[in-house]
Amino acid sequence: MLPEDQRDRLKTDHIEVVLVSPRNPLNIGAAARAMANFGFARLTVVAPYEPHWREAKSAVGAEKLLENARLSPSLAASVAASTLVVGTGTVERRKPEQTVVALPDLAPLIREELERGGRLSLVFGPEKHGLTRDDLALCHLLVEIPTDPEQPSMNLGQAVAVCLYELSSRLSSRTQAPAHLSSAAPTAAARPVSAHLDMLAEVIQQTMVASRYSPSTMAAANAQDLRLLLRRLALNDGDARRILGLFRRILWRLRHEGSVNRNHEK
């Protein structure tokens, strides 16, 4: 069994992104950039409109990927070695013969295919009208990005980004959180011990009285509220120390100023 990382890499190596007759090189570059972002390397461009598409400035960080992209005269030729050809787009005005899968449901199907040694092509049509009937006839499956019916038409680069995000984040899952996340729980820092919290509650409570925020008759009730509050806030140890320092200072100042006044009143 390969380590998790290598299994993922193996998987994306068996997924080809295919752009059919893209008109705007900026969109080709944007698609390449999204591929690099999500760990996909294999791009095929079918009959592009603009001959100098490989120089697209939008391919930030994906210049090599664009250089290595395959150029193909036809969709049929470009998907010849694939075992599963997935077409993208909205299918509202069409009645496709193939199964239509919503993008959030796609990953398990593709995982199955890859696990039995298959090769996938993910096919995107031209900007204006999407895949033609002839293109669709080469697809085993259609995938639809769930968009607002009032504004279903996506930008090509954004559609590629969304599809690859979905696949990269859900192909390997057994949804494992990235390693850095396990330490990202809000209390990665040490928690204060309970006694420290009680000391803090005590000092705040004295400050409440000294500042005449609350009368000393409320001390017991306040102490309990404060204990509860301080625990609910999930302070870390450093927070607790700093807050304690602040309240000690306030308390000292209130009492110091107070004593000066009392002396004055005598």
Added chain:
Amino acid sequence: MLPEDQRDRLKTDHIEVVLVSPRNPLNIGAAARAMANFGFARLTVVAPYEPHWREAKSAVGAEKLLENARLSPSLAASVAASTLVVGTGTVERRKPEQTVVALPDLAPLIREELERGGRLSLVFGPEKHGLTRDDLALCHLLVEIPTDPEQPSMNLGQAVAVCLYELSSRLSSRTQAPAHLSSAAPTAAARPVSAHLDMLAEVIQQTMVASRYSPSTMAAANAQDLRLLLRRLALNDGDARRILGLFRRILWRLRHEGSVNRNHEK
């Protein structure tokens, strides 16, 4: 079917997309287009670089959305009414104090917040460097799009599309928040709005100076620390009000006693 749609619409009405200092109007337009694709309508643009951003040609099908977008001078002002501010970006070179959530785990947290009547701001930084430290200090939570470590930097329009796809396709589904993250939203009670937290930070900061806990030269650093701390603590609205009341009282008393003393010293 229809009730589901209406619930979703209600939810996205409480989600604001905030673009901070975007440089390229094409990216603003692309963000607006993705918003329209996924059923989001509320856009705020903070201090854009180019004054004619509302005419961005890339906002295909989202011209009205751009027209209606709010223009804001600062991030603080634009998130003032939000109960949950979520910053986006890669955090590799930083060690953020906030919880970092991977995008695929975000929807359940946001659903919880919306279900208790909260309002969300989803914040995107400028193209080159992302959100600054000051921006991040206004965020309760950071979300990271899981990208390839070799090429983590996404195009702004594509990042917006990916985030909104994730939210729109998974906000309504009944997946549970991972257990270790539920403490990012620990209280059933309503959260304070961002402006209220900033007011609290301001009063505490003044108290620090008035009590001579910290010199006034530290005001800016303290203000940032306090903003972060207050957001990390996940105070509920009642907590925030009570703490504000206490510090106002302390501050009044410190200043009042102080003035008595100064009179005395004359």
